[in-house]
Amino acid sequence: MIHKIIKNENDYAIALARIDELIDADLGTPDGDELELLVTLVELYENKAHPIGFPDPIEAIKFRMGQAGLKQKDLIPFIGSRSKVSEVLSRQRPLSIAMIRKLHEGLGIRAEVLLREPETKGVPASEGIEWERFPLAEMVKRKWLPHFEGTINEAKKQIAELIGGWAAHVGADTLQPALLRQHVRSGSEVDNYALAAWRIRVSLQAQEQKIPRYQPGTVTTDFIRDLVRLSYLDNGPLLAREYLLKSGIHFVVEEHLPHTHLDGAAVMLQNGSPLVALTLRHDRLDNFWFTLCHELAHVALHFDGGECDAFFDDLDQAEIDLFEKDADHWATEALIPSELWHAADMERNPSTRRIIDFAASLRISPAIPAGRIRKEKQNYRIFSGLLGYKQVRTLVMQGI
Structure with a gap:
């Protein structure tokens, strides 16, 4: 029986081997008492000699759950009731020797990992x-x-x-919008806590995407115009997603939360990669392409200069400052250059046939000029049949 302080790696190895021998010991027995003593001695030594030697036990459990496709309820046989499982995974309840033994035997997690003191995570x-x-x-x-x-x-x-x-x-500061350099375009009061939750959600989704390193200056007018030509194809939104990811720009679609009034956002992540996130609040092709270009305008105009870390946009609202005016103008020009728009005289007596022919000449979706005409005329009852209602969400979500 080991009953002295662990002073070196040899003592440590002997203690771990003995723990493996005693892992099935019942609590309250001599072997169970020895196991508890060894756990304490090992923790003391690891805290001194191996402060980062093993992964955090809670993270190890979550990793194993992900590997095996387990849900929280699947841990009940190892930890106890559903409430105990929740408390352990949220670090409200420490792992007991009995839990450690069952997790080691049932999930194959190394005992020395489970025996470590869990890290304290989150924001107090x-x-x-x-x-x-x-x-x-x-x-x-x-x-x-x-x-x-x-x-x-x-x-x-x-x-x-x-x-x-x-x-x-994604960084604890995202829980407190006041600490962030972010800009919100909205005509009504926004729930900042809902906005923070949505930002965290889309940022976490972006972290799961494997993309090349973003090169500042990538987003130019020519870059956008190449992107917009994809709108001519039936699966244009899906191709746009692939185009952005291969260019080092994260792209995420996530429905907005109540009281956020979002169409889209542009966020600079901690690793220096930009994220464009859309809500598809208005499930139309014209809205998809304008919102996408508007958020990319923020990337091109405002991120490289470091003015702001995030923009959240309700595009039903009028331009409210220079940031938004510049992004709206940049997006409009990228979609359809003014010289081509005026040369085609699209403002005067537009018709469905003229819109379709004009879009075909530019190799873009007719939803884009139709949406521009509706906005310029402030008449949202015309050309509805060209806008691609209910075509974006199903397409994009199927491809993600």
Whole structure:
């Protein structure tokens, strides 16, 4: 029996070997007491000699769940009740020796990993975050919080750990919009906590995309015009997604949350890659292409200069400042250059036939000139048949 402080790697190896021998020991027995003592001695040594030697046990469990396609309920045989599983994964309850033994035997996670002290993650409530203001019910409904499958009441009891740990992967400052250099274009009051949750969600989705390194200056007028020519094809939105990803620009589609009034956003991620995220709040081809170009305009005009880290846009609202005026103008010109628009005299007596012929001459979707005419004339009842209603969401979501 080992009953002395672990002082070197040889003592450490002997202790780990003995833990493997005792892992099945019952609590309260001599072997169980020895196991608990060894766990304590190993933790003391690891904290001193191997502060980053093994992965965090909770992250190791989550990783194994992902590998095996397990859900939270699948851990009940190893941890106990559904509430205990939630508490362990959200770091509210420590792993017991019995849990460690069952997880080691059932999931094959190394005992020395499970024996480590879990890291403290997330943002403490003392930093002034009003956790109850997050749209928790909607977040749970959409399954945004990984591995959590409990009730709303259970989620409320651990909201700081759930949301704080979730946000830690993209930077804890995203929980507090006041700390960020971001710009919101909206004609009504925006729920900043809902906006923060949406930003975290799309940023996490972007992190899952493997793309080449973004080169500043990539987004130019010519780049956009090549992109817009894809609109001529039936699967243009899907091709646009591939075009952006191969250019080092993340592209995500995520439905907006209530009280955010979003059409799209441009966000500069911590790794220096831009993210364009659309909500498809208005499921029309003309809206898709204009919103996409508007957000790319922010990338071209404002990110490379470092003026702002994020733009969130409700494009139903008029231009509210120079940032938005520049982005609107840049997007409009990229979609259809003014000289071509005026030369075709599209403002006067437009017709469905003229719009289709004009779009064909530019090799772009007729939804783009039709949408421009509707906006310029402030008449949103005309040319509805050219806009591609209900064609974008199904197409884009099928391809993701």
